[in-house]
Amino acid sequence: MDVLEHWSVDFYDFTVPDQLGDDPDVLRFGSLHERAARNGARHGTPVILSPSGRPDHRVNLFFREGKMAVSEPGTWRRYAYTLVV
Numbered sequence: 419m420d421v422l423e424h425w426s427v428d429f430y431d432f433t434v435p436d437q438l439g440d441d442p443d444v445l446r447f448g449s450l451h452e453r454a455a456r457n458g459a460r461h462g463t464p465v466i467l468s469p470s471g472r473p474d475h476r477v478n479l480f481f482r483e484g485k486m487a488v489s490e491p492g493t494w495r496r497y498a499y500t501l502v503v
Contacts, residue, residue, distance in 0.1 A: 424469060425502040429495070430454055432461040458482035462491030464498035477501065 436450045447453065454463075459482060466477045480486055481494055 426467045427498045427502045428465050428467070429491075429498075430459045430461060430463045430465065458487065460491075462494060464494050466498060466502060 430451075432451050432455075459465075464478070464481050466474055468474050481498070486494070486497070
């Protein structure tokens, strides 16, 4: 696994098709977009990765529950970039 030098952020983009490739171990999980939606993600929801390259579930949950879940994507972006700095 690649190790990042710092925290990083990306955002769910439900307008682009899943790019799962043909690895059977990856394909068995199904659609990335469907799994993300079942977990409360919406288009524009941030995904924050720790320096180990793994998502921090506690931080990412912040954007999918409570008051932040009903915020606008612009608010998510500002908070997400502030958190990774």
